Amino acid sequence: MKNDGPLKSLRRFLGAAAAATAGALATLTGCGKNEVEAFLQHNFRELSKEDLKQVIARLEQDAKRKYGKHITIGNEPALQGVIFGYALDLSRCIGCRRCAKACVKENNQSRDPQIEWIRVLQMDKEEGVDITHADPYYNPDLVPREGHFYMPVQCHQCRNAPCTKVCPVGATWQEKDGIVVVDYNWCIGCRYCMAACPYGARRFNWGDPMVPADELNPVTHYLGNRPRPKGVVEKCTFCIQRVRKGRYPACVEICPTGSRKFGDLADPKSEIRYILENKRVFIFKEELNTKPKFFYFYGV
Amino acid sequence: MEMLRAFARFAADSLGRMLSGNRYYYAWVGFLLLLIAAGSAAYLGQLRDGLIVTHMRDQVSWGFYIGNFTFLVGVAAAAIMLVIPAYVYDWEPIREITILGEVLAVSALVMCLCFVLVDIGRPDRFWHILPLVGRLNFPTSMLAWDVIVLNLYLLLNWFVVTYLLYCGYTRIHYVKAIVLPLVLFSIPMAVSIHTVTAFLFNGLASRPFWNSAILDPRFLASAFCSGPAILLVLLQILRKVTSLRIKDEAIFKVAELMAYTMGFTLFLTFAEAFKEFYSNTEHLVYTKYLWFGLQGHHTLVPFAWASAGCGLAAFLLLLVPRTRKNWVTLNIGCALIYASVYIEKGMGLIIPGLTPDPLGEIYVYTPSLTELLVAAGIFGVGFLVFTLMLKVAVPIMLGEMTIPSD
Amino acid sequence: MSIPSLHRFPGRVLRWGWFLAAMACLGAQDIQVPPPPFTEGIFPCTACHDGTNLKVNRQRRELKDMHSDIVLKHGPESRWCLDCHDPLNRDRLHLDSGELIPFTVSYELCGQCHGEKLRDWRAGVHGKRTGSWNGQKQYLLCVNCHNPHSPHFQALKPMPPPVTPGSIQRKGGAL
Numbered sequence: 001m002k003n004d005g006p007l008k009s010l011r012r013f014l015g016a017a018a019a020a021t022a023g024a025l026a027t028l029t030g031c032g033k034n035e036v037e038a039f040l041q042h043n044f045r046e047l048s049k050e051d052l053k054q055v056i057a058r059l060e061q062d063a064k065r066k067y068g069k070h071i072t073i074g075n076e077p078a079l080q081g082v083i084f085g086y087a088l089d090l091s092r093c094i095g096c097r098r099c100a101k102a103c104v105k106e107n108n109q110s111r112d113p114q115i116e117w118i119r120v121l122q123m124d125k126e127e128g129v130d131i132t133h134a135d136p137y138y139n140p141d142l143v144p145r146e147g148h149f150y151m152p153v154q155c156h157q158c159r160n161a162p163c164t165k166v167c168p169v170g171a172t173w174q175e176k177d178g179i180v181v182v183d184y185n186w187c188i189g190c191r192y193c194m195a196a197c198p199y200g201a202r203r204f205n206w207g208d209p210m211v212p213a214d215e216l217n218p219v220t221h222y223l224g225n226r227p228r229p230k231g232v233v234e235k236c237t238f239c240i241q242r243v244r245k246g247r248y249p250a251c252v253e254i255c256p257t258g259s260r261k262f263g264d265l266a267d268p269k270s271e272i273r274y275i276l277e278n279k280r281v282f283i284f285k286e287e288l289n290t291k292p293k294f295f296y297f298y299g300v
Numbered sequence: 301m302e303m304l305r306a307f308a309r310f311a312a313d314s315l316g317r318m319l320s321g322n323r324y325y326y327a328w329v330g331f332l333l334l335l336i337a338a339g340s341a342a343y344l345g346q347l348r349d350g351l352i353v354t355h356m357r358d359q360v361s362w363g364f365y366i367g368n369f370t371f372l373v374g375v376a377a378a379a380i381m382l383v384i385p386a387y388v389y390d391w392e393p394i395r396e397i398t399i400l401g402e403v404l405a406v407s408a409l410v411m412c413l414c415f416v417l418v419d420i421g422r423p424d425r426f427w428h429i430l431p432l433v434g435r436l437n438f439p440t441s442m443l444a445w446d447v448i449v450l451n452l453y454l455l456l457n458w459f460v461v462t463y464l465l466y467c468g469y470t471r472i473h474y475v476k477a478i479v480l481p482l483v484l485f486s487i488p489m490a491v492s493i494h495t496v497t498a499f500l501f502n503g504l505a506s507r508p509f510w511n512s513a514i515l516d517p518r519f520l521a522s523a524f525c526s527g528p529a530i531l532l533v534l535l536q537i538l539r540k541v542t543s544l545r546i547k548d549e550a551i552f553k554v555a556e557l558m559a560y561t562m563g564f565t566l567f568l569t570f571a572e573a574f575k576e577f578y579s580n581t582e583h584l585v586y587t588k589y590l591w592f593g594l595q596g597h598h599t600l601v602p603f604a605w606a607s608a609g610c611g612l613a614a615f616l617l618l619l620v621p622r623t624r625k626n627w628v629t630l631n632i633g634c635a636l637i638y639a640s641v642y643i644e645k646g647m648g649l650i651i652p653g654l655t656p657d658p659l660g661e662i663y664v665y666t667p668s669l670t671e672l673l674v675a676a677g678i679f680g681v682g683f684l685v686f687t688l689m690l691k692v693a694v695p696i697m698l699g700e701m702t703i704p705s706d
Numbered sequence: 707m708s709i710p711s712l713h714r715f716p717g718r719v720l721r722w723g724w725f726l727a728a729m730a731c732l733g734a735q736d737i738q739v740p741p742p743p744f745t746e747g748i749f750p751c752t753a754c755h756d757g758t759n760l761k762v763n764r765q766r767r768e769l770k771d772m773h774s775d776i777v778l779k780h781g782p783e784s785r786w787c788l789d790c791h792d793p794l795n796r797d798r799l800h801l802d803s804g805e806l807i808p809f810t811v812s813y814e815l816c817g818q819c820h821g822e823k824l825r826d827w828r829a830g831v832h833g834k835r836t837g838s839w840n841g842q843k844q845y846l847l848c849v850n851c852h853n854p855h856s857p858h859f860q861a862l863k864p865m866p867p868p869v870t871p872g873s874i875q876r877k878g879g880a881l
Contacts, residue, residue, distance in 0.1 A: 039424065043435045079840075089831075097865040113352060113874045121659060131660030132585060136868060142861035153659060162506060168443035169428040170435045186435075188428050189351075189421020192443050194361040198506035200658035204361060204421065207352035207876055230350040231421025246838040256851070257859060258834035270839070271830040279831070288505045299832060349876045357871035663871045 034058055043170060044183040044222070055185070056222060063227050067211075071218040073226045076244040078177035084238050085178075085265035085272040086249075087281070088152060089299040092259040095120050095143040095150030099251035099260065103154075106239060106250035107225035108217050110209030117203060117236040118251060120152040129284070129296075154251075155180065155201035155236035156284070156292030163193035163202065172233070178265075178293050179238050181223035187232040194233060198285050199292075202235045238262070265293065309703055310469050314692040317701065321691065324541075329687065332680045339677010342670045343418060351421055353670040359663035360654045364671040365419035367646030368678070369412050371526070373450070373497045374519065374645065376408035378527020379457065380490040381557055387483050391553075397535065397546055398483070399464055399697070402457045403689045404531055405490075409454040411682035418674050442500045449496050453489045456482060461689070468696040470703045494523050501653065509586035509653045514572055521565040525558045525614075526641035529634040532558075534686075536631070542694050552625055555633070559618035562637055566611055569644075589662070590652040599664050603647045611640035737828070739845045742809040749809070751796035762793045779856035781819075790815060790854070816848045823848075 041047075041055055056073045063071045100118040109115040121134040125147050134151070144150060157180050164172050164180060171187040174180045194202045208230045220226035221241035228234055239249035243262070247253075252260040263270035275281065279297040321329075346353050356363045382401035385391040417423050428434040429447055438444040460482050467474040498516035505511050532551055538544050576587040588594055590604045614636035616623075623629040656662045667675075695701035742749075754760060754772075766786045769776070778786065792798045798806040799815045807814050817824030826832035830843060833851060837843035852859065 043428075046435070082840075094859070094862060095864055096862045097867075100868075101865050112877070114869045116868050119659060119868065130582075131658070132582065132656070134660045136659065136661065137870065139864065139867045141863060143864045144861065162504065166441050166443065166504070168437050168441045168447065169425075170437040171428075186425070186428060187422065188425045190416075190419070190443065191361045191421070192441070192500075194358065195654070196504050196506055198658050200358070200661075203358055205350070206354075206357065206874065207350040210877075229422075233421075243839065246840045248836065248839055253836055255834060256862065258832065258851075261831060263839045267840075271835075274829045275831055299826065352874065352876045357874060359871050 034062065038185070041185050043186045045170075045173070052222075059222075059226065066227070067213040067216050069213055069216055069218060071216065071220055071226070074219070074221045074241060076221065076241075078175050078179075079244060081266055083178045083265045084157070084243060084293060085263060085270075085276075086157075086238065086294045087261040087272055087275045087279075088294070088296050089257075089259040089261070090149055090151060090296050091298045091300040092257045093120075093150040093152060093255075094257055095122055095138065095145075095148075096256065098254050098256060099152060102250045102254035103236070105215060106217055106242075107237075108211050108220065108227055109203075109234075110205065110207075110211060111215075112210045113205075113207045115203045115205070115209070115234070117201070117234075118152050118154045119200065120150055122148050123151050125149055129282075151296070152251075153199055153201065153284070154294070155197075155238075156199055156290065156294035157238060159291035159293065160289055162196040162198065162288075162290060166192045166196045168192065175223070177244070179223075179240050179243075180235075181237055181240065182233055182235065183223065184226070184228045184232045184234065189231040189233065191233065198288050198290060202233050204233050205230045259299075306470050306703060307466065310466050313469070313701065313703075317692050317695065318688045325691075329684065332684045332687065335680030336677050336684065339674045339680060342673035343677065346418070346670055346674065347423075351419075353668060355665055355668040355671070357663060357665075359657040359661050360651065360665040362419075362650055362654060363665050364646065364667035364675060365415050367650045368675055369415040369419070370497060370519075370649065371642055371645035372408045372412045372415065372682075373494055374523030374641070375527040375530060376405045376412065376453065377490040377494040377520070377523045378525075378531070379405035380487050381524055381528045381554060382531070383483055383487060383490075385553065385557075387480065388487070396697070397550060399461060399693060400535065400538075400690075401527075401531060402461045402486075403686060403693060404527065404534070405457045406454065406461060406689065407682045407686035408527070409450060409457070410685050411678050412450060413454075414678040414681055415675075418678070442496060442503055445496045446493075446500060449489065449493045453486070453493050456486055456489060460486070461693070465693055465696050468699075469701060491520065494519050501649070506658055507653045508583040510649075512572065512575075514568055518565065518568045518572070521561050521568060522641045522644060525561040525565060525637050528554050528558050529637040529641075532634050533631060536627075538690070538694065543698060544694055548625075551630075555618050555624050555630055558633075558637060559615055559624070562611055562615045562618065562640075565641075566608075566615060569608065569611075585656055586652045589655055590648060594656070595662060597662050597664050599666065600647055600651060603643050607640045607643040607648055609640075610636040611644075614640060737845050738843070739810070739813075739847050740850060742812065742847060743850055744809075749797070751791075755796035757794070764788060764793060776855050779858070780854065812854070813848050816854075 037054070037058060042051075044052075047055065052075060056075060059073055060071060063069070063073075097120050100116050100120060103109070103118050104111075104116055107117065109117065119136050121131070121136050122138040122145070123129065124133045127133040129151065138145070138148075157174070157178055159174075159178070161174060161180055164174055168190060169186060169188055172180060172182045172193055189204070191204055194204060205228055209228055211227065216227070217225060219241060221237075221244070224237045224240035239247075239251075242249060248262055249260075252262045261271050261275055263272035265272055265276075267273065275297050276295065279299060281295045281297040283292060284294075284296060354363065354365075379398075379401035382398045386395040386398045417426065420426070429436060429444075431438070431448075436444045436447065438448065460479060464474055464479065495516055498519040501507070501510040502512060502515040532554060535546050535551060539546050573587065573591070576584050585594060589597070590600050593599075593601050614633045617629050617633035617636070618624050623633070651665055655665070692701070766784075769787075790799050792800040792806055795806060798808060799812060800806050801815060802818055813824060813827065817827075823832050827845070827848070830845075833846060833848070835843055835845055848854070848857075
């Protein structure tokens with residue numbers, strides 16, 4: 001984190017100079033104050049409390065204008081001493097995709113162009129976990145189908161994340177509670193992180209995201225499910241707007257077979273720790289040393 | 301103060317030269333401006349609707365733009381193919397034309413920066429990548445390194461060219477102590493720009509096709525044969541349309557060096573293919589998709605074999621002295637090398653690296669009309685930069701353009 | 707099958723006793739479960755099985771007069787109703803020891819054979835459990851997901867697949 005004194009003050013000076021120029025430009029070009037502020041906004045990690053309050057107020061205003069709905073953009077920090085972990089029971093998942101759809105609703109993902117953070121793969125029991133025999137487009141009348149098992153994939157919130165390493169502007173990083181987040185107002189949309197992710201977990205807003213106003217979830221988090229602009233990357237954040245308030249992620253709550261388990265890895269009495277200690281657990285693409293916090297296990 | 305006035309004169313005179321010429325010049329520049337206009341119109345559509353107007357999607361998130369960028373970084377690096385014999389080996393025939401290689405490097409780098417700009421989703425946030433003002437993730441991100449070395453190399457070449465031309469214009473002998481170190485420094489810089497660009501790709505464990513140590517040498521080898529290919533053709537054109545004297549042996553020497561680097565490129569390609577096919581792991585899918593197709597998708601196969609075929613033919617044409625010194629076969633060889641490396645960098649590198657995607661899906665990517673038009677526009681920009689710079693450089697090199705003595 | 711000692715007590719005392727004991731157990735384990743998902747009007751069973759009008763018939767057979775809608779597909783051929791339902795007190799299930807338990811803690815019965823599942827279920831690892839990851843949790847009864855008479859988890863209709871990347875176009879047509 002670049003917080004050294006002289007550099008910071010230099011940046012503040014440049015920022016102020018830029019702001020002054022931009023202010024002049026704004027009056028000349030007729031751009032609104034909001035657009036200029038949006039243009040000049042700095043990386044989330046460098047904003048002061050005051051700046052952040054203004055940013056959030058501006059974003060809530062923009063959302064009100066766009067959707068005609070009042071939304072709240074929270075900024076809950078990570079809970080002390082908590083590290084989130086996730087486990088998915090491959091012997092129980094039936095591939096019904098209710099998790100993927102609940103995620104879309106909870107996290108305000110674009111309906112058109114369609115974005116779904118969770119991708120459920122239909123695998124061959126004979127081939128095992130082999131992505132060359134994976135099919136995300138299965139559509140039978142009933143699931144599970146004979147001879148197949150189902151493997152949903154989403155962001156693994158890796159401890160040794162390849163995506164945060166490669167971002168040229170530091171728009172994505174890992175928070176203290178282990179969630180890998182994206183600052184949608186800092187991302188330049190170069191998509192290097194998408195090339196780096198071995199789980200295909202990141203999504204890009206190729207066009208203007210469209211969420212029907214009546215389906216918009218108004219309870220949002222700045223680093224999570226707030227409405228995103230076009231041209232930026234997004235992904236699963238373990239429902240940061242829920243879990244930092246003690247709730248389960250939406251996918252965990254909706255799963256009808258109870259295949260999804262979530263908890264605090266630092267709490268020895270949590271169900272996630274029980275799974276890691278008692279069940280046969282494996283890590284997807286373990287040889288890549290991403291050290292994810294998303295585990296697959298066999299509950300049977 | 302004197303120097304400022306002289307430089308202002310130089311700038312004004314240069315501008316004058318750029319804006320006047322014969323009808324062929326106007327036709328050529330007009331054609332380039334047309335390309336740029338078409339590209340700009342297409343780009344405006346992309347700004348309005350987003351990158352959805354391209355055919356890139358989550359499954360293949362980099363495509364034509366980045367392919368062109370990678371190829372052009374190689375072209376820019378190739379300027380040192382002239383610098384090394386000229387300055388390290390002090391070979392006079394090439395020394396006089398080194399500046400042309402540097403002009404090519406500047407044009408190629410301008411195109412590289414344009415291709416990056418049109419590829420990112422938020423070009424309005426371009427300033428985020430600037431150190432101090434923005435937040436550059438240096439030294440962890442290879443893209444951050446690329447930003448630094450590309451701009452440094454651009455600055456270096458632009459400075460050397462401008463300085464040499466300014467000295468030529470004012471009839472002052474250039475200060476060797478300034479030029480020589482910079483020119484020599486451009487050698488490791490040229491290697492660095494393509495090394496960093498290669499590291500961009502081969503540092504990603506998620507893409508086994510790219511995650512190979514041999515990728516960097518392959519990049520350098522193919523860069524050093526593709527850049528000079530363009531240069532050789534341009535040198536011949538310049539000899540015809542201006543009174544610039546370029547010795548035959550300079551051209552043949554560069555062609556010989558290209559033969560060796562193309563040979564090395566072919567060898568490295570073969571080494572890569574051997575490793576994939578012989579060890580026959582799951583990672584073979586990417587190489588297989590490229591050379592033989594996968595699950596009924598054969599889009600890339602003809603391109604892969606065409607690239608290899610062109611490369612082999614070019615290698616033989618340029619290796620054998622008889623065909624190398626024959627102007628017809630020499631130029632065929634240059635065209636074949638250009639085609640071979642262009643295809644290899646775009647379709648032979650970017651697409652197979654991303655197909656199948658990390659979850660095994662095959663999405664067949666082909667550039668959309670917008671991507672083709674924008675790329676054409678950017679090539680228009682590059683050629684325009686090259687043309688305008690040469691419009692000033694050649695007269696100065698010939699001594700026809702000097703500061704009026706008042 | 708009966709426990710002679712307990713039959714000294716009147717039915718309602720037994721019912722309340724077991725209920726209180728169950729609640730105590732629940733309180734100790736902090737397992738909040740919803741009420742058993744009875745079919746409308748089927749409970750209390752003793753409304754019909756009051757011990758006088760309907761005689762207890764311990765013969766293993768296919769039920770034809772009543773409860774014919776129940777398809778029994780739970781384990782081997784030898785399994786049948788009174789293996790779980792107490793013949794003398796139809797408002798109760800009985801454990802292998804003869805102990806009677808109310809329907810509200812039916813998981814105790816399931817856990818006799820499916821001990822590993824019960825252990826995992828208590829830890830929150832088997833089956834759906836909602837609530838807060840750092841606070842109160844709500845469990846479901848086994849029977850909320852598994853029909854006790856034919857417990858195999860029913861297949862579901864999957865929600866629609868994602869769109870293919872090639873079909874994502876800009877609004878108003880492709881270029």
